[in-house]
Amino acid sequence: MKRQAGVLLNVSSFPGKYGIGGFSCNVENFLREFAAMGFKVWQTLPITALGWGNSPYSGISAFAGNFLYIDLERTDGLLTKEELATAECRDAYYLTDYDAVRKNKSRLLRLAYSRINDGYLSKIKEFAQKQASWLYDYAAFMVLKERYEQASWLTWDEKYKKHTPETAEMVLRENESEFYYFCFEQYLFFAQWQRIRDYAKECGIKIFGDVPIYVCLDSVDVWANTEEFLLDKNYKPTEVAGVPPDYFCEDGQLWGNPLYDYAAMKKNGYRWWVGRMKHLSRFYDIVRIDHFRGFANYWAVPAAAETAKEGKWKKGAGKELFDRIRKEIPSLEIIAEDLGIVDDDVIKLLEDTEIMGMRVIQFGFDGDKENTHLPYNYPKQCVAYTATHDNDTTLGWLLSLDENTRREALSYVGCSEEYGWASGAGRCPATRAFIRTVLSSCATLAVLPMQDLCGYGSDTRMNTPGQANGCWRYRTNYEALADVDHAFLKNTIRLFGR
Numbered sequence: 001m002k003r004q005a006g007v008l009l010n011v012s013s014f015p016g017k018y019g020i021g022g023f024s025c026n027v028e029n030f031l032r033e034f035a036a037m038g039f040k041v042w043q044t045l046p047i048t049a050l051g052w053g054n055s056p057y058s059g060i061s062a063f064a065g066n067f068l069y070i071d072l073e074r075t076d077g078l079l080t081k082e083e084l085a086t087a088e089c090r091d092a093y094y095l096t097d098y099d100a101v102r103k104n105k106s107r108l109l110r111l112a113y114s115r116i117n118d119g120y121l122s123k124i125k126e127f128a129q130k131q132a133s134w135l136y137d138y139a140a141f142m143v144l145k146e147r148y149e150q151a152s153w154l155t156w157d158e159k160y161k162k163h164t165p166e167t168a169e170m171v172l173r174e175n176e177s178e179f180y181y182f183c184f185e186q187y188l189f190f191a192q193w194q195r196i197r198d199y200a201k202e203c204g205i206k207i208f209g210d211v212p213i214y215v216c217l218d219s220v221d222v223w224a225n226t227e228e229f230l231l232d233k234n235y236k237p238t239e240v241a242g243v244p245p246d247y248f249c250e251d252g253q254l255w256g257n258p259l260y261d262y263a264a265m266k267k268n269g270y271r272w273w274v275g276r277m278k279h280l281s282r283f284y285d286i287v288r289i290d291h292f293r294g295f296a297n298y299w300a301v302p303a304a305a306e307t308a309k310e311g312k313w314k315k316g317a318g319k320e321l322f323d324r325i326r327k328e329i330p331s332l333e334i335i336a337e338d339l340g341i342v343d344d345d346v347i348k349l350l351e352d353t354e355i356m357g358m359r360v361i362q363f364g365f366d367g368d369k370e371n372t373h374l375p376y377n378y379p380k381q382c383v384a385y386t387a388t389h390d391n392d393t394t395l396g397w398l399l400s401l402d403e404n405t406r407r408e409a410l411s412y413v414g415c416s417e418e419y420g421w422a423s424g425a426g427r428c429p430a431t432r433a434f435i436r437t438v439l440s441s442c443a444t445l446a447v448l449p450m451q452d453l454c455g456y457g458s459d460t461r462m463n464t465p466g467q468a469n470g471c472w473r474y475r476t477n478y479e480a481l482a483d484v485d486h487a488f489l490k491n492t493i494r495l496f497g498r
Contacts, residue, residue: 001286001333001356001444005498006041006208007034008389009450010056010462011069012096015477019089019101022069023192028199030481035203037486038493042200043208043447045389047193047283051219054098054472055463057212057290060141060219063134063279065189068101070109074192076120078112095473113184121180127190128183133275137163139182140171141220146178152218154235161235163224193283208335208447209284211276213291214241214257221272222258228265228272229258239300242308243291246340249466252299252308259300262317270317270324277325281332288383292336292355295321296345322353335383335445339363356445359384361438362397365409374412375441384443386434386452389462393451394434395422396458413437426483428455435489440496450476453484 014021014030021027031042049066051058056066072084087104089097116124128135144153144160153161160167172179200207215221217237222229230238241257265272280287289295294316301311322334336350338357350357359382364373371377378384386394398406399422410417415433422430431452438446451460451474463471 002040003498004040004206004445005038005439005493006043006445006447007039007450007453008043008385008447009476010045010389010472010474011047011066012045012056012472013450013462013475015093015475017088017090017093018072018104019087019092019097020068021096021475023071023189023196024073027196030476031196031200031203031205033481033486035205037484037489038498039489040204040498041206041208041286041445041447043286043288044210046210046212050098051216053468054096056210056472058216059212060145060216061134061138062211062215062219062221062276064138064186064220065193067109067185067189068098068105069192070105070185070188071192072105072108075109075112075188078115079108083108083111092475093477094475096475098473109185109188110181113181116184124180124183124187127187128180131186131190134279135183135186136168136172137224138186138220139179140168141223142182143171143175143178153223154218163226167224197283206285207283208286208288209280210288210290211280213289213294214255214259217256217258225272228261230261231258237303239311240303240305241294241298242301242311243299243340244308244311249308252311253466254301254305254308259298260317262315265317266320270321273317273321274324274328277332278329281329284332286333286335288335288337288358290337292338292350292357293340293342293346296349297343319349319352322355339388354381356381356383358382358388359443360388360391361386361434362391362394365401365405365412375437375443378441378443380442380444382443383445383447384438384441385447385449386431386438387449389449390465392458392461393449393456394431395428395452395455396461398422398430399457425455426453426485427488431455432485432488436492439492439498446498450480453489454480455483456480 012021014026016022016024016026034042046056047066047069049059049061049064050056051060072079072087087108089100144156148156197207226235232238237258239259241259242252242254244252295318296316297313298316299311300314301308334355336355336357338346359373359378361373361375364371407417410430413433415421415430422428435448435452460474462474
């Protein structure tokens with residue numbers, strides 16, 4: 001990878017009049033502005049189907065796209081302007097309104113689907129056949145979810161609960177129209193995303209995606225692939241995923257995801273993981289794997305445990321998995337989220353696979369001058385951030401620090417503590433100083449969240465780990481883009497060879 005600069009902005013955070021960002025022309029407009037400033041990478045969070053808490057990291061499918069991102073105005077003329085107007089969310093320009101968006105987009109997409117002709121249906125069926133390795137099971141799963149009023153697949157009748165190679169075809173025969181509706185959603189999603197990917201390429205921008213290491217128990221991935229997970233005879237997890245106590249949570253984080261049966265995966269050549277990464281390579285040029293350390297060793301928590309403190313470390317799939325992925329998808333660039341507890345096994349796996357890890361400057365000010373998150377300690381092969389989606393914004397973080405730590409942090413980046421250091425939005429002296437420091441570092445890729453380009457505070461934070469409600473809602477707008485100091489960023493990116 002060449003020395004570059006990137007912007008972190010989730011698809012949901014783009015502007016738009018339907019309550020959430022999505023695949024409208026706003027994406028192209030922002031990409032064009034980012035490219036003009038010299039950015040070569042756009043990073044987004046997972047764009048797959050959402051799950052619990054509206055988190056893009058807890059989706060019901062590792063393969064299906066999030067239908068909430070579909071641009072209603074690009075549905076091949078199946079909806080009128082008057083109908084589109086009924087989905088506008090006039091009070092949701094600054095925060096995503098997930099409840100309204102689900103209701104409105106589902107309603108109008110179903111209306112659009114009711115108007116397709118035989119020729120259009122043939123296109124959907126052709127698309128479904130090409131994507132049959134995952135889409136048939138996904139469509140069947142969604143049909144059954146509706147039939148059982150969104151209840152977990154663990155509660156379904158046995159003939160549906162026990163997935164077989166014939167299950168999807170059985171559901172298709174029982175309810176063909178509903179089955180192909182869910183294929184219709186994915187048909188639109190894939191076509192619209194391809195348009196954005198093509199435009200990004202025209203702008204000279206690589207798309208940097210994200211993949212959660214784990215999937216949810218109540219997902220099509222587990223239902224259709226029970227042999228790939230550590231489950232008992234009733235399909236319930238014997239142990240679940242999480243992380244031990246760390247910087248974010250003193251009790252650790254009990255995620256509850258089922259764990260992979262790496263012994264079984266090894267026997268079939270890691271088929272599921274290779275298929276997942278190959279699928280994502282159609283979406284992205286670069287992929288960050290969240291919680292990468294789980295491939296070296298992972299935190300296994302007894303299924304009945306109340307907190308993640310009760311877990312223990314177990315050995316992960318290791319280098320063998322990535323050798324297989326690289327053999328199948330040699331062009332895909334992989335980044336490791338290696339934050340938190342990093343032991344010798346994780347370091348060795350990163351070295352053996354030659355995968356770049358991450359550095360976040362906010363983590364650098366604990367008084368240890370050898371802290372790996374201080375820019376003078378960065379290895380060249382890493383991705384450096386002022387903040388990630390799990391951090392507070394740079395300004396919000398600075399304002400939350402005790403006086404001594406804030407003084408040390410501001411001094412490090414060469415910012416005066418004089419009155420006004422926290423003001424000015426896109427020209428905020430403190431935020432600009434942190435941006436300049438990260439861009440000037442030796443890190444191969446430097447990524448800046450949109451909120452930091454704007455100099456915004458904690459009210460625009462994307463996510464707080466361990467917080468169940470109120471996250472994933474931040475949205476930007478054209479006024480914010482106008483507040484960004486384009487000249488400063490363009491000059492700084494140029495100055496430091498990005």
